[in-house]
Amino acid sequence: MDIYSILFWFLSAMAVGSALGVILSRNPVNSVMFLILTFFAISGHYILMNAQFLAVVNIIVYAGAIMVLFLFVIMLMNLNADVEPQKGMMIQLAGVISGGILFLVILMGITTAKSETIDPASTDIGLISNLGKVLFTKYVLPFEISSVLFLSAMIGAVVIGKKENVPASDKTEIV
Amino acid sequence: MLLLNIDAAFVIEKVILISVILMGSLGVAMYATWAERKVAAVMQDRLGPNRAGPFGLLQPLADGLKLFFKEEIIPDRSTQFIFILGPCLAMLTATMTSAVMPWGPDFTLAGRTISLQVADINIGILFVFGVVSLGVYGVMLGGWASNNKFSLLSSIRAASQAISYELAMGISLIALLMMTGSLSLRDIVGQQHGFWHDGYFTWNFFKQPVGFIIFLTCSFAELNRAPFDLPECESELNMGYHQEYSSMKLGFYLFAEYINMFVSSAIISTLFFGGYNFPFMDQVQAAVPSGVFSLICVGALMTKIVAMILFFMFVRWTLPRFRYDQLMKLGWRSLIPLALVNMLVTGGVILFTLKK
Numbered sequence: 001m002d003i004y005s006i007l008f009w010f011l012s013a014m015a016v017g018s019a020l021g022v023i024l025s026r027n028p029v030n031s032v033m034f035l036i037l038t039f040f041a042i043s044g045h046y047i048l049m050n051a052q053f054l055a056v057v058n059i060i061v062y063a064g065a066i067m068v069l070f071l072f073v074i075m076l077m078n079l080n081a082d083v084e085p086q087k088g089m090m091i092q093l094a095g096v097i098s099g100g101i102l103f104l105v106i107l108m109g110i111t112t113a114k115s116e117t118i119d120p121a122s123t124d125i126g127l128i129s130n131l132g133k134v135l136f137t138k139y140v141l142p143f144e145i146s147s148v149l150f151l152s153a154m155i156g157a158v159v160i161g162k163k164e165n166v167p168a169s170d171k172t173e174i175v
Numbered sequence: 176m177l178l179l180n181i182d183a184a185f186v187i188e189k190v191i192l193i194s195v196i197l198m199g200s201l202g203v204a205m206y207a208t209w210a211e212r213k214v215a216a217v218m219q220d221r222l223g224p225n226r227a228g229p230f231g232l233l234q235p236l237a238d239g240l241k242l243f244f245k246e247e248i249i250p251d252r253s254t255q256f257i258f259i260l261g262p263c264l265a266m267l268t269a270t271m272t273s274a275v276m277p278w279g280p281d282f283t284l285a286g287r288t289i290s291l292q293v294a295d296i297n298i299g300i301l302f303v304f305g306v307v308s309l310g311v312y313g314v315m316l317g318g319w320a321s322n323n324k325f326s327l328l329s330s331i332r333a334a335s336q337a338i339s340y341e342l343a344m345g346i347s348l349i350a351l352l353m354m355t356g357s358l359s360l361r362d363i364v365g366q367q368h369g370f371w372h373d374g375y376f377t378w379n380f381f382k383q384p385v386g387f388i389i390f391l392t393c394s395f396a397e398l399n400r401a402p403f404d405l406p407e408c409e410s411e412l413n414m415g416y417h418q419e420y421s422s423m424k425l426g427f428y429l430f431a432e433y434i435n436m437f438v439s440s441a442i443i444s445t446l447f448f449g450g451y452n453f454p455f456m457d458q459v460q461a462a463v464p465s466g467v468f469s470l471i472c473v474g475a476l477m478t479k480i481v482a483m484i485l486f487f488m489f490v491r492w493t494l495p496r497f498r499y500d501q502l503m504k505l506g507w508r509s510l511i512p513l514a515l516v517n518m519l520v521t522g523g524v525i526l527f528t529l530k531k
Binding site: 027029033036052053056057059060063064065068069071072075076127128 | 254257296297298301302304305307308309311312315316319327330331334335337338341358
């Protein structure tokens, strides 16, 4: 067993274990912290595959920004385990069925897919210069379309978050 | 077995380097607390700490001892594990950043080339940015776990402030990185060699003045330092996120701020003020042996860092605190558009100078 496989199994156990922690812990703040741990484990896998850029961007975007927002919302709404309303039987059943179907689909996809093994020493696609070149030449169209997707999401958020138009005479009372 | 197939000298070299950097940053942070009191005293026409040792130089040790020996209180209704995790995370993220900083040029000792940088990774500046973005967790989790409304408000403020200012900071960095064309801090420092080259300054400060101002403002906000110290503003929130903390856990929160200040001064010096480069360094390099030259370079970097730390302190004791809506307005309506315009102008200039 060389150092790569030791690290691989350690990171995999960490990823799976903390992913289980996300769904099993009752306190939402603990869930968020397990999710952050999961992201760290996945970033570790990226580093093992010599994709340092992806690893760091994963940390910056998910652990550093999105999870902070999650935590922000949870703290703002003060969600605690004891005040969380218990879900009804039907909802639980529906959740189990739909989640199980999704699991089956993923399982089918994984078992039938042909995955190429990557030799971490010989690949350097995850380094920033190579990734940038590929994104802006071969995959420039999907890349730009996904940025339009983000823009539309942002505009949607602004539209939802905007105050409704009130006549100027009423405005002073609201403020 | 591949595990043991590592050069022992390499490990020893890195362990020594890491220990020196860690001790150095702790020491600088320790005396930064002393300097802060002295600066405040001078600016307010007082004497400042002068009892422990000459000029009060032993004051940080006395403070540390006091904090260690104080009674440790963990609130009854707090979430204990996260309550303890908070200051740990604050210290961890504060000390992690120094790993990718180039502290000086390479030198040869007994036939070995020794690099004064713990890890030269090709995404150095992104690593710094990633750790900075994690820095808010210490404050957030600690404030939430205290089970105190003031602490909770403070951690919510810290989170929204950190996220708002990270955006502008990132965009101002993009403009800088477009010019350097590299994310490695070693390359960025190498490009700023000396002081004057080809009829212009080599330091990035003279090439990206707007970017520097945005970056500096955002680092004030990321450090939670005055005038952006809303998470701990005592007139509104008592003490903010560390209100329930006592003993050395409080000490770690306060100390992490000074380590962060040291590290961000080092980053600003590296990115914008040429790192360990100084004017006429080629002539000096020709005159002295390589080990001495490295020491002089480290000294140059430390001088810049100390100057930056003093600047942080002068600002703290000069400017009043922002109001919360002013803070958000400054971040979203001034700094981010300014950073975007700066990025566009930089891109345009690079495009036209490359295509001539």
